[in-house]
Amino acid sequence: xxxxxxxxxxxxxxxxxxxxxxxxxxxxxxxxxxxxxxxxxxxxxxxxxxxxxxxxxxxxxxxxxxxxxxxxxxxxxxxxxxxxxxxxxxxxxxxxxxxxxxxxxxxxxxx
Amino acid sequence: xxxxxxxxxxxxxxxxxxxxxxxxxxxxxxxxxxxxxxxxxxxxxxxxxxxxxxxxxxxxxxxxxxxxxxxxxxxxxxxxxxxxxxxxxxxxxxxxxxxxxxxxxxxxxx
Numbered sequence: 001x002x003x004x005x006x007x008x009x010x011x012x013x014x015x016x017x018x019x020x021x022x023x024x025x026x027x028x029x030x031x032x033x034x035x036x037x038x039x040x041x042x043x044x045x046x047x048x049x050x051x052x053x054x055x056x057x058x059x060x061x062x063x064x065x066x067x068x069x070x071x072x073x074x075x076x077x078x079x080x081x082x083x084x085x086x087x088x089x090x091x092x093x094x095x096x097x098x099x100x101x102x103x104x105x106x107x108x109x110x111x
Numbered sequence: 112x113x114x115x116x117x118x119x120x121x122x123x124x125x126x127x128x129x130x131x132x133x134x135x136x137x138x139x140x141x142x143x144x145x146x147x148x149x150x151x152x153x154x155x156x157x158x159x160x161x162x163x164x165x166x167x168x169x170x171x172x173x174x175x176x177x178x179x180x181x182x183x184x185x186x187x188x189x190x191x192x193x194x195x196x197x198x199x200x201x202x203x204x205x206x207x208x209x210x211x212x213x214x215x216x217x218x219x220x221x
Contacts, residue, residue: 031207033209035211040119040213041213042115042199042211042212042213042214043155043199043209043211044211045208045209045210048207048208050207058208090154090155094207097160098143098160098203098206099145099157099160100145100155100157100201100209101157102154102155102156103154104153104154105153105154
């Protein structure tokens with residue numbers, strides 16, 4: 001089974017803090033994704049990566065950056081957290097059959 | 112921006128009935144289609160994928176795709192209370208970008 005883990009289930013940060021969300025997968029998949037999920041808006045793609053050190057912007061990259069130094073690890077960085085970044089953050093990977101597998105999610109609250 | 116539309120619900124069905132969930136999408140170039148189930152407070156889990164027109168069955172689940180009408184649906188037969196969840200439709204573009212609907216909440220009443 002594909003396993004995708006995320007560093008924290010719940011996180012509370014203050015406005016202006018730099019926040020790191022980490023995601024690790026154990027299936028040697030090339031592609032990894034970061035989404036945020038908000039009520040009524042569904043899942044929206046922030047960034048994805050198709051290889052080590054390679055990244056592409058998704059639909060809502062503003063205020064975020066990413067890092068992929070190793071194949072199994074994909075980090076999402078909030079450079080200066082703001083209250084409108086309070087959300088559920090989901091990491092995912094994709095198999096060769098284009099099936100996405102999600103991590104358990106990190107519920108981030110910015111106060 | 113690609114649009115994937117779902118009725119937010121809630122859709123309420125009695126136990127044992129067929130639940131029918133629908134999804135429309137805006138871009139005719141869409142390649143692959145997926146249904147995910149998401150329990151409250153949990154992450155989405157894949158139920159089914161479908162790539163070509165017609166029906167695809169897996170146990171109590173049937174996915175239906177009509178590319179001409181840009182429509183994909185999920186039927187759940189013999190619905191159980193444990194099927195109560197939010198169901199997300201996802202569409203794949205360019206082999207690496209997914210667009211998700213906002214989900215339909217299903218309630219199966221005992």
